[in-house]
Structures are given as C-alpha cells and as structure tokens.
Amino acid sequence: MSYSDETSRPLLSAPQTKKNALSRREKEERFWGWVMILPLIAGLTVFYFIPFIQNVFYSFTDLGEFQIWNTISFDNYINLWSDAEFLSAVGNTLIYVAICVPLITFLSLLLAIGLNQAIRGQWLFRTLLFLPAVTMPAAIAMVWQWLMNRNFGLLNQLLGFFHLPAVGWLSDPDVVRLSASVVIIWSAIALKMIILLAGLQGIPKQIYEAASLDGIGKLRCFWSITLPLMIPTLFFVLVIAFIETLQIFDVVYLLFGSSSMVDDQTMTIAYLFYKYAFIYQEKGYASAIAVVIFLLTMALTLLQIWVGKRLKARQG
Structure with a gap:
C-alpha cells in the first residue's frame, strides 16, 4: 500500500461523517415537523377529508332521512x-x-x-x-x-x-x-x-x-x-x-x-x-x-x- 493511499483515507472519512451527522439532524427536524402538524392533519382528516369522501359516495345514492340509502347510480x-x-x-x-x-x-x-x-x-x-x-x-x-x-x-x-x-x-x-x-x-x-x-x-x-x-x-x-x-x-x-x-x-x-x-x-x-x-x-x-x-x-x-x-x- 502506498503512502498516498494511506493519507487519502482520513480525507474521505471526514466528509462522510459530516454528511451522516447532517442527515441525522434533518431526520430530527422532519420528525418534529410531523409531530407539530399532526394535530392539524388529524383535524383535516376527520372534519374535511373523510366527510368529503362520504359526500362523494352519498351523491351516487338515494340517501334520505336517518342516513338510509338503497341504490347506487348516476x-x-x-x-x-x-x-x-x-x-x-x-x-x-x-x-x-x-x-x-x-x-x-x-x-x-x-x-x-x-x-x-x-x-x-x-x-x-x-x-x-x-x-x-x-x-x-x-x-x-x-x-x-x-x-x-x-x-x-x-x-x-x-x-x-x-x-x-x-x-x-x-x-x-x-x-x-x-x-x-x-x-x-x-x-x-x-x-x-x-x-x-x-x-x-x-x-x-x-x-x-x-x-x-x-x-x-x-x-x-x-x-x-x-x-x-x-x-x-x-x-x-x-x-x-x-x-x-x-x-x-x-x-x-x-x-x-x-x-x-x-x-x-x-x-x-x-x-x-x-x-x-x-x-x-x-x-x-x-x-x-x-x-x-x-x-x-x-x-x-x-x-x-x-x-x-x-x-x-x-x-x-
């Protein structure tokens, strides 16, 4: 093994360590970002997305009083x-x-x-x-x-x-x-x-x-x-x-x-x-x-x- 090969190893390992550390920080930021917006996502899902999907489904039915429907059609x-x-x-x-x-x-x-x-x-x-x-x-x-x-x-x-x-x-x-x-x-x-x-x-x-x-x-x-x-x-x-x-x-x-x-x-x-x-x-x-x-x-x-x-x- 030459002297140049031995000296090149530390130079390659330093950027890799820095890159891995940056990646962990990004993962932590993304994790806490998702934690912070989770209540909003839950609220949108329960009060907007699910009712919207239900409404689209009911639009193809003869839904009447007491949430009773019988047929599905256009x-x-x-x-x-x-x-x-x-x-x-x-x-x-x-x-x-x-x-x-x-x-x-x-x-x-x-x-x-x-x-x-x-x-x-x-x-x-x-x-x-x-x-x-x-x-x-x-x-x-x-x-x-x-x-x-x-x-x-x-x-x-x-x-x-x-x-x-x-x-x-x-x-x-x-x-x-x-x-x-x-x-x-x-x-x-x-x-x-x-x-x-x-x-x-x-x-x-x-x-x-x-x-x-x-x-x-x-x-x-x-x-x-x-x-x-x-x-x-x-x-x-x-x-x-x-x-x-x-x-x-x-x-x-x-x-x-x-x-x-x-x-x-x-x-x-x-x-x-x-x-x-x-x-x-x-x-x-x-x-x-x-x-x-x-x-x-x-x-x-x-x-x-x-x-x-x-x-x-x-x-x-």
Whole structure:
C-alpha cells in the first residue's frame, strides 16, 4: 500500500461523517415537523377529508332521512341537468360572480390606496371600514333588511325625499339580484381591503422616491409601479373573492328567507344544496349538488390560476 493511499483515507472519512451527522439532524427536524402538524392533519382528516369522501359516495345514492340509502347510480347527476331549479341556481350564482367579484376587487383596492395615505384619523377610518369583516352575517342581514324595507326603509325614505317612487328592494324580481349583490360586496370588501393594504405597504418607498426625483407623476406611478407590483396580491384577492361568491349562502338566505317569492331570481347553488339537504330531506341529491359546487369552484379557480401565470409570464 502506498503512502498516498494511506493519507487519502482520513480525507474521505471526514466528509462522510459530516454528511451522516447532517442527515441525522434533518431526520430530527422532519420528525418534529410531523409531530407539530399532526394535530392539524388529524383535524383535516376527520372534519374535511373523510366527510368529503362520504359526500362523494352519498351523491351516487338515494340517501334520505336517518342516513338510509338503497341504490347506487348516476341518477342524481343525470337529474341535475334536467332540473330547472338547479340550472336557475347556477345562472344566479354566475351572475353574482360577474357582478360582485370585479367590484369587490376594485373597491377594495380603491379603499386600500386611500387608507395608505397619510391622513388624520387614519386609525378611525381603518376601524370603521373593517367592521363588516367582524360583524355576524345575521346582524348584517337584519340591518340591510331594515334599510331596504319597501314601506319604511331608509333607502325608500331617501327616494321619497326626491319624489321618486319606492322600490321593492327585496321583493321586485328585477331588483333583488342587485340588492343581494350590494350586501355581498359590502360585507366582503373589508378583509380584501386589509390584504391589499398590506401589499401596498410592502412596496419599498425608495421606488417612489426615485420616481419623484425623475419627475414622474402620481398617476403614472400607479400604472407603472404600484399596479405591476400589486398584481400577485390582486390576483390572490381575486381568487378569494371568486371562491367566496361562488359559494355564497348566508347573505341570500338571511335576506330573503327560505320561502321567498323571488327564489327563482336569488337562489344560489349553495342555497339549493341547503334546501334539498335540510328542507326536502333528499340528502343524496344534495350531495350531488355539493360535488358539482366543488368541481365548478375547482375548475374555474384553476382557470384563473392559469390565466394569472400567463399574465405573469408575459410581464417577465
């Protein structure tokens, strides 16, 4: 054995020992990481994954009262596409999405920009504008029912002051979608506004200082600096608003009740699921509706993510 072979052995063993020690540390970190997230995984499994699998199974059955089912077939899904009430609910939900999502995003951004300015009483305005996010939906519905009451509501009182006819905000089939959209937008803006405000405050001030030194105006700063840097946050808010609006239930239910005369104009998919599950006691059919809500939400959300990636790639 040569001298060079003998001297090479310690040089090889040192890195191997270091590598083995690093591997043990990584194993310990992974072990404690799994220990820390185990309660969350258990909760998700018990309260989300297992019920979801059960719901998918029940959607192929005629599950009724007392959790009794007899047959397994595709009848629920076949009947959905010939159900006029279901098709009407899908149409109403998409109308809410088309009206509410752009306005929620635009108004949230507008308010976030306003609150990001150095104005007196800034904390008060932030508190007042954030109140809808922490207000119970039942309280929100009660207040808006009073505001929109045909006989003594504040909105019709204002119309009467200008000698305009009263409007059936909660009973006129031509107006009820607009009324529900106003309440949805009002209750959804607050949280999105805070998210966008955080995004605005994350933009380095040095960029604006450099722009001002170059003589760039505020409007051009918004289009050339603020808006491009806010696109990831705006896209996140857009996806959240889309999912929430697509699954809207509480506002519509609390505003119009379960026996409204304008159900054809206000019924959403989530509201229809509630009716079949807890009023008609057709839980198998309701499970099929829930699966459709999930698939529709997932498909349109993935489409939004794909469009967002394409836009980001073009900017890059």
